[in-house]
Amino acid sequence: MNADLAVSGPRDAFAAEAGQPHPPEAREGKTSAAQLRAMLRDRLPDLGLATDLAIAPIDHLLDSAGSTLRFYKDPTFYYANHQTSYESFLISFVHFALTGAPLLVVTHPGLFDNDYGEHCTLLAELLHQTGHSAADAIQVIAVPHELKPAREFLLGLPERLEGRSLLVHVGGWREVYEGQPVNMMSKDLLEITLRLRRRVVPIRISGGLPAKALGYKFHLPYRMGRLTINMAPAIEPEELTAIEPGRRRQRILDTINEMAPPAETYVGKANYPLLKNCLRRHTQTGSSALKCFLLEALETMPDPSTETVLLRDFVRYGVLPAAGVSNVEWFARKAMWITDGRGLKTV
Numbered sequence: 001m002n003a004d005l006a007v008s009g010p011r012d013a014f015a016a017e018a019g020q021p022h023p024p025e026a027r028e029g030k031t032s033a034a035q036l037r038a039m040l041r042d043r044l045p046d047l048g049l050a051t052d053l054a055i056a057p058i059d060h061l062l063d064s065a066g067s068t069l070r071f072y073k074d075p076t077f078y079y080a081n082h083q084t085s086y087e088s089f090l091i092s093f094v095h096f097a098l099t100g101a102p103l104l105v106v107t108h109p110g111l112f113d114n115d116y117g118e119h120c121t122l123l124a125e126l127l128h129q130t131g132h133s134a135a136d137a138i139q140v141i142a143v144p145h146e147l148k149p150a151r152e153f154l155l156g157l158p159e160r161l162e163g164r165s166l167l168v169h170v171g172g173w174r175e176v177y178e179g180q181p182v183n184m185m186s187k188d189l190l191e192i193t194l195r196l197r198r199r200v201v202p203i204r205i206s207g208g209l210p211a212k213a214l215g216y217k218f219h220l221p222y223r224m225g226r227l228t229i230n231m232a233p234a235i236e237p238e239e240l241t242a243i244e245p246g247r248r249r250q251r252i253l254d255t256i257n258e259m260a261p262p263a264e265t266y267v268g269k270a271n272y273p274l275l276k277n278c279l280r281r282h283t284q285t286g287s288s289a290l291k292c293f294l295l296e297a298l299e300t301m302p303d304p305s306t307e308t309v310l311l312r313d314f315v316r317y318g319v320l321p322a323a324g325v326s327n328v329e330w331f332a333r334k335a336m337w338i339t340d341g342r343g344l345k346t347v
Contacts, residue, residue, distance in 0.1 A: 031098065033064045039097040044134055048307030048326055049298075049334065050126050053119075056297035057090040058097075060274060063207060063226035070201055070231040073099045075165050077193055078231075080203035081182045081256055082169035085116050085219040086290070087205055087227055091167060092138045094229070102137050102164040104157075108172075109142040115290045116219070122337060126330045139164075154188040158196060166198075170252070176213035178206065179263035182256050185249045194248075197237040202252055204230045204259035207268040220289050224275040225268030230259045291338050311335055 037055045044051040058064075071078075071094075080091070088105050095103055120140055127135045139160070144150045157166070168189065171182040193200060207228045208221035221227055232255045243251055261267040274296065281292040295315070298308050310321045314335050325331040 030067075031064060031069060033058055033062060036062075036064065036094060036097050040093060043096060043100055046326060047126070047132065047134075048305040049311060049331065050123055052298060052301060052305050052308045053123065053294060054093045056294055056301070057086060058094065059301065060224070060271070060293070060297055061086065061090055061221060061227055062094070063228045063269060066207075066226075067229040068231055069094065069098065069229065070234065071095050071098045072165070072199070072201070072234070073101045075101075075161065075163060075196075075198055076234070077198045077200050078165065078167045078203055079170045079185070079200055079252055079256065080167065081180075081205055081260075082171055082174050083205050083208035083218065083227070084174065084221055086221075087208065088140070088167065088169070089116070089120070090227065091203075091229065092140075095165070095167070096137050100137070103139070103167060104160055104164050105138060105140045105167045106157075107140060107142055107169075109145060115288045118337060119290065119294075122330070122334055126327060126334075129330065130327060151188055154186060154192065157189075157192055161196065170256070174217040175209060176217060177264055178209045178211055178266055178268070179260045180209075181260065181263070182253055185253055187249070190249050190252075194237070194241065199234040199236050200240065200252060201234050202232040202255040202259070204232075204256055206230070206259075206261050209268070211264045211266040220293060222266075222268060223270035223272070224278065224293075225270050228267075232256075232259060285340065285342060287340055291340070294338055307331060311338075315339060 036058050040055055040058070041051060044054060078091075078095075088107055092103055092105055095101070126132075141160070143153050170185040170189065172184060175182075205227055207225050208218060210222045235252065235255070240248055240251070274293075277296050278289065278292040281287065281295060282289065285292070287295075298304065299312060299315075301308060304312070307325050310324055310331075311334075314320055320332050320335060322328065
């Protein structure tokens with residue numbers, strides 16, 4: 001099962017001139033949330049509500065000042081730890097904003113069985129239906145649970161990665177407390193990395209979990225805190241090949257773990273007003289955490305598109321617009337999804 005989160009947009013040229021390849025170009029260092037959202041609007045023009053939904057996690061769930069980003073325009077493998085369900089969505093759109101380059105995101109099958117999968121699928125449908133220029137940038141695909149199908153899936157990855165970067169949470173499962181080490185990485189994934197000679201950028205996500213496990217995993221960050229995304233300098237193919245074979249996976253895992261905050265220490269920046277407002281919405285409506293977050297983000301967005309203003313009106317008055325949106329049918333489906341159809345009136 002997969003979904004093209006159609007966000008390819010204007011692909012930056014990194015082809016060779018006169019047969020000579022350009023040196024790798026990376027977007028490194030600090031980029032403010034304001035810069036990221038402006039870049040994303042430029043890459044996703046004429047999409048209204050869909051663009052605002054892509055910007056929402058940048059506005060509320062990213063600690064841009066505390067993050068160190070290193071994204072490349074040419075195909076690169078990004079190997080990360082895994083704290084929350086929503087971080088793949090966030091990283092994908094930050095990568096797209098900075099590079100415009102195509103990305104394959106490998107996730108678990110459960111993503112497609114909940115609100116997160118439905119959210120991604122609806123966004124992808126709009127881009128494909130409208131033939132938008134951004135219709136191929138982010139592809140999301142699930143690795144099977146069973147061992148043999150999972151291995152066959154991984155061994156088939158090279159066919160999907162021509163000209164495309166890769167994002168994988170190498171530990172496989174979401175962590176349950178801050179600073180939890182990543183101890184697993186697929187041997188097949190390493191073999192593909194070496195075979196394709198792609199650079200590896202280790203990523204450490206932090207700030208999304210409590211100091212100690214609470215008995216459940218998180219879809220959104222604990223206390224609605226902002227996530228810090230720290231990316232280590234790239235491990236180039238030559239460096240990885242030169243390492244003793246038995247130490248190559250550990251080199252990647254060690255780098256991810258070295259960037260972790262002290263284990264069992266809460267380092268998130270809790271956003272209690274956002275948490276309170278989302279809990280209020282949940283109490284009043286019974287909607288999921290994701291839908292409550294998205295509605296709160298759209299309701300408070302300082303520069304909403306016309307479509308987002310119309311969605312706000314739908315929430316208040318229950319009347320779907322017949323004009324003023326790029327795709328009336330899609331807007332109606334998204335509005336009904338995000339509100340669970342509450343308050344719909346016929347006129």
